[in-house]
Amino acid sequence: MSDQALTRRHFLKASGLIGGGVVVAVALPGCAFNGRHPIEVANAGFVPNAFLQITPDNEVIFYCPSDEMGQGIRTGLATIIGEELDVNPANMLVKAAGSHEDYNNPEFGVQGTGGSNAVRVFYEPLRQVGADTRALLLNAASLELGIPPEQLHTVDGFVVAADQRYPYGDFVETAASLDMPVATPLKAPADFRYIGSEAPRVDALAKATGTANFGIDADLPGMVYAVVVRPPVAGSKALKFDDSAVKTAPGVLAVVPVSSGIAVVAERYWQANQAAKKLTVDWEKRPLSSVTSTQVRQDLSAALEANDDTESSHVGDPEKAFAEADRILETDYYTPFLAHAPMEPLNATLRITENGADLWTGVQFVGAAQGVLERLTGLPRGDIKIHNQFLGGGFGRRATLSHIVEVAEIAMSIDKPVQLLWSREDDLRHGFYRPAAMMKIKAAANNEGRITAWQARRSGANITAQTMKNALPGVLPSLPTGLLNGLVGAMDYVFDNWAVDASSVEGLHETYSLPSYRVSHATVDHGLPTTFWRSVGHSYTSFAVESMMDELAEAKQLDPVALRLKNLEGKPRMQNVVAEAGRLMTAMTVRKNHHLGFAAHSSFGTDVAQIAEVSVTEGHIRVHKVTCVVDCGLAVNPDIVKAQLEGAVMFALTAALYGQIDLEEGAVVQSNFHNYPILRMDEAPAVDVVIIESETHPTGIGEPGVPPLAPAVANAVYRATGQRLRDLPLKLA
Amino acid sequence: MISFFLNGEPVSFDGDPNTPLLWVIRDDFKLKGSKFGCGAGLCGACTMHLDGTAIKTCVLPVVAAADKAVTTIEGLGNPEVLHPLQTAWIEHNVPQCGYCQSGQLMAAAALLTGKPGASSEDVDKAMSGNICRCGCYPRIKAAIMSVAESSLSYDAAAVEARS
Secondary structure, eight states: OOOTTOOHHHHHHHHHHHHSSOOOOOOBTTBOOOSSOSSOOSSOOBOOSSSEEEOTTOOEEEEESSOOSSSOHHHHHHHHHHHHHTOOGGGEEEEEOOSOGGGOOTTTSSSOOOTTOHHHHHHHHHHHHHHHHHHHHHHHHHHHHTOOGGGEEEETTEEEETTEEEEGGGGHHHHHTSOOOOSOOOOOGGGOSSTTSOOOOTTHHHHHTTOOOBGGGOOOTTOEEEEEEOOSBTTOOEEEEEOHHHHTSTTEEEEEEETTEEEEEESSHHHHHHHHTTOEEEEOOOGGGGOOHHHHHHHHHHHHHTTOOEEEEEESOHHHHHHHOSOOEEEEEEEOBBOOOOSSOOEEEEEEETTEEEEEEOOSOHHHHHHHHHHHHOOOGGGEEEEEOBOSOOTTGGGOOHHHHHHHHHHHHSSSOEEEEOOHHHHHHSSOBBOOEEEEEEEEEOTTSOEEEEEEEEEEOOSHHHHHHHHHHHHSTTSOHHHHHHHHHHHHHHHHHTOOOHHHHTTSSTTSOOSSEEEEEEEOOOSOOBOOOTTTTHHHHHHHHHHHHHHHHHHTTOOHHHHHHHTOTTOHHHHHHHHHHHHHHHHOOOOTTOEEEEEEEEETTEEEEEEEEEEEETTEEEEEEEEEEEEOSSOSSHHHHHHHHHHHHHHHHHHHHTOOBOEETTEEOOOSTTTSOOOOGGGOOEEEEEEOOOOSOOOOOSSTTSTTHHHHHHHHHHHHHSOOOOBSSOOOO | OEEEEETTEEEEEOSOTTSBHHHIIIIISOOOSSOOSOSSSSSOTTEEEETTEEEETTSSBGGGGTTSEEEOHHHHOOSSSOOHHHHHHHHTTOOSSOTTHHHHHHHHHHHHHHOTTOOHHHHHHHHTTSOOTTOOHHHHHHHHHHHHHHHHHHHHHHHHHHO
């Protein structure tokens, strides 16, 4: 059956015929079953909308619109929809959604996962889907059983009438003939059975048994393997290359120049990997080719000294307030480039046939991946399917599309399904990076610790402009290349000259209520590609802001927590978080030679404070324990909230102690985990998490645990050693 | 031709003897539970057992497995019959992205086979070859310790019963 261009009603009937079950459509906001149905319907049973499928034998399948990269979103969103549908998420089969506009992220307008927004933006829409579907099932049950709906209720996938239980699956055929109720009232939080409870992750069993499928696990009949030899300096083109030794290597099938380098295709991955080493390439020189890390730092400093930055925002008259201050602190803080280094190296498996294209991968940007394949292959969008798998880590890295472009270029030149795999060296040396940042913070406070004036300036490469340059070809697949290049150029011009990329300066003032402040930015872009890295701009701005808060407290001889509380007027949620963390800190028994450091930061709508317990022995910084206090609104699954904070602490501590991507002659120096170390178990601190009880709308949790960690550790190191470390990674003199 | 036992079954491989065992297992025998993370023996995502010892297979030529017993995550347990560590992994909600977890489990299983009542320090030492980028370490450790402690109490009970 062709399911293209079916009207909803046709679709309903047609699917009902083939499946033995039934399908009804429901108009949800942004969910309209336009064109191809989002769910592959084979013996479908009841498919009331893009998110749910209920089979006659009562299997409830949830198609999760957000990509699971460890943050627990499949569990979180299953809990949300299950709450109102009245099905325990543990009893659902949760699958990754296919590529379809019905799964667009309501805030992004395309299908994608990032910005810690999934629970926040899907919280109400998915509850409504669940509630309406449950109401429909009750109506169907009422008709079939001849019992008024008000005498029926539901318990975990069953309709209950007096002492009889009927599985939802019994009513799917009748349900298909009824209209979907709309705007069904939602449960009151007091009636929640699943939301707010600590429940197991729905993917724990698969991930504990090696049966969870990642992009790298795709394995198609006749599949061949590709690696790409890329230039040492980002963006260089091959002037000439010699592949004679490659082509005679065992298993090699083809050498394919692609836009990012030279691909080697072989029968086996290992053959491609080995053969690629025999390739010799002359790469062109780029402006980046002469850049070293030392120069990056100097250039970022010089840009701030030159004073031609662009204002991002201001309140009041900070210059006047500085003029009236009796003492002003002004300090530079520096953070380096960082790589994401997800455990699963980038990969993509593409099969192009006369019927269309199928992509198996792990991306945070399904909509753009589909778009970029549409642009490159020329196939109709509806014929391009993205089979998004579990992501072996994302952290922002998998919102970029370079590996999708590469696999498309390779697959179009050979007549076989192909799996492209990046090595760890490729990942660290040819990636998109968290940009380096120089931040100059100038602050004055009165004797009570109330900040009177604040100026925060940042120099470095923009984050959003660079990310969008990579994504635009996929987001706007129909835009002709000429116009696309024009748009990309315009974006650079805008951010270089007169607008400030909000992501690049986020966090420089927002946590506190400041009576006067000015935030500004100087773009310095050396040409190393940059993108979002877990917590984005907050990942560096928090280090500057929260270090300065400690420096101010010291200058004013005030307790660091008390100083922060003085500056949280009108921010009751963060005030409460800081106060709670302050109480915990006061009550802590600190071991001899251990020292505590405090930091707090608001990001992605969530407020987090952290207390780091640190010792320093012979110049070695050891973090023993981190206590986190978080207010993320209603915690849909408190255990996952805890896990995200535990993980964020490890991720941020890796960056605080080791994280550094260096450039030599424009090439990234680091290549694998020996020189880009990741925190290991024997260095991992204990993590305590206190979640502030809340019934307010949920806010982000994947990222907000990262920003406070580095300054909390640095502030503790200061107490331990008297050394105020203003550079990351933290290195004692 | 290189012959070895894969999860108890005799198998043989006819390709390049220098191919790392990981790729033979993944691409030739199609067992995808063991993962590629670094290709340099630095992260442990590829950990399997070779005659019961945890080993990083992304740098182990398949020829080194000749006539030996290779155990992968698929041989440790399965969704129907879980290894006690896998049960503990689920009870502690250990995995986040999950990519490193097969290797973590194989390293942990080898540790507890050799040292059923492993101490906290033993766990740190044995597990520090395995990177988890999501930072699940506190839970990995808690899960291993729960099994180590239950095996201790089991052993103690067994000793008591014998005496």
